[in-house]
Amino acid sequence: MLTKKKLILDLTMLGAFLAVSKPHLTGIAIHEWLALSLAGAVITHLLFNWEWIVNVGRTFFKKLWHQSRLNFVVNTLLFIAMTGTLFSGLMISQSVLSTFGIQLNVSQGWRSIHFMMSDVSVILLGVHFALHWKWVLTNTGRYIVNPIRSLFQRREVPQVMAAQPMRMEESK
Amino acid sequence: MKTILKIILILLVASVVAGAFSLAVNNNSSTVGSNTGGQLPTITASNGQTIARPEGGDHDSGSLTGGLGGVLATILKLTGITILVLVLQKGFSQLSNRNWKLAQR
Numbered sequence: 001m002l003t004k005k006k007l008i009l010d011l012t013m014l015g016a017f018l019a020v021s022k023p024h025l026t027g028i029a030i031h032e033w034l035a036l037s038l039a040g041a042v043i044t045h046l047l048f049n050w051e052w053i054v055n056v057g058r059t060f061f062k063k064l065w066h067q068s069r070l071n072f073v074v075n076t077l078l079f080i081a082m083t084g085t086l087f088s089g090l091m092i093s094q095s096v097l098s099t100f101g102i103q104l105n106v107s108q109g110w111r112s113i114h115f116m117m118s119d120v121s122v123i124l125l126g127v128h129f130a131l132h133w134k135w136v137l138t139n140t141g142r143y144i145v146n147p148i149r150s151l152f153q154r155r156e157v158p159q160v161m162a163a164q165p166m167r168m169e170e171s172k
Numbered sequence: 173m174k175t176i177l178k179i180i181l182i183l184l185v186a187s188v189v190a191g192a193f194s195l196a197v198n199n200n201s202s203t204v205g206s207n208t209g210g211q212l213p214t215i216t217a218s219n220g221q222t223i224a225r226p227e228g229g230d231h232d233s234g235s236l237t238g239g240l241g242g243v244l245a246t247i248l249k250l251t252g253i254t255i256l257v258l259v260l261q262k263g264f265s266q267l268s269n270r271n272w273k274l275a276q277r
Contacts, residue, residue, distance in 0.1 A: 018243050018246055018247065019243070021242070021243070021246045022239050022242035022243050022246065024238045024239040024242050025236065025238075025239020025240065025242060025243060026239065043179060043182050043183075046178075046182055047175060047178055047179070047182075050178055079185075079186075079189070080189050083186045083189040083190055083193075084189065084190075084193050087186075087189075087190040087193055087194075088193065088197075107197055107198070107200075109197040109200050110197055113193060113196075113197060122246060122249055122250065123249075123253060125250065126249065126250045126251075126252070126253025126254050126257070127253060127257050129250060129253075129254050130253065130254040130255075130256075130257030130258050130261070131257065133254065133258060
């Protein structure tokens with residue numbers, strides 16, 4: 001059940017990330033608020049995978065090489081890049097901060113950091129996605145493709161049931 | 173560990189990262205000097221006239237056609253990176269399998 005929740009959260013996050021990555025699509029206000037809610041989703045994602053983070057974090061320097069280590073490094077870099085994108089986005093915010101009555105007079109460097117970190121986030125998200133490809137494929141099949149397929153198969157069942165008595169009558 | 177503590181820990185790490193970014197930006201803008209106070213550096217033409225700098229990042233209202241094109245481009249980038257990493261992983265695993273078989277012979 002937790003895997004299903006994780007999958008739903010991850011797919012929602014992917015959708016939100018795609019929408020957030022292009023402010024042209026949503027407009028600046030939705031871009032900012034959606035990014036803020038994406039940060040909440042990231043925290044939930046980290047809470048769902050807390051045990052993995054703690055376990056790999058503990059063995060990180062013990063074993064010389066393992067797949068989880070690469071995952072850990074990519075995930076850490078992705079966390080840094082996403083935090084950088086969100087924080088720099090808040091610093092140049094036009095909608096979120098003004099809602100709270102905050103007006104910042106900040107350096108223009110934040111804007112370039114925001115664009116750079118968002119590009120880095122896209123790259124690292126691609127790597128993160130690829131490293132979890134098997135998990136995504138297996139669970140998408142199990143929780144999304146198979147249930148949809150079984151819905152269509154159930155519709156075919158009554159026709160088969162209806163055909164059986166006719167055969168019985170023929171055999172008599 | 174309680175969930176609240178975990179959230180506080182995540183936010184703490186995030187604030188450390190944000191602090192590092194803040195330090196980097198402040199150091200950078202103090203070395204540049206002319207770029208503080210939210211003002212863009214001015215562009216001056218050869219005749220001494222100041223040219224207005226075009227704004228590049230403000231989109232107050234969304235545009236579905238332009239935005240969907242951008243989203244499609246991001247999906248393509250993600251797909252490309254995913255395929256590249258999967259191919260690299262496959263290559264590395266085949267290489268290590270080959271080395272292992274050679275070592276066994």
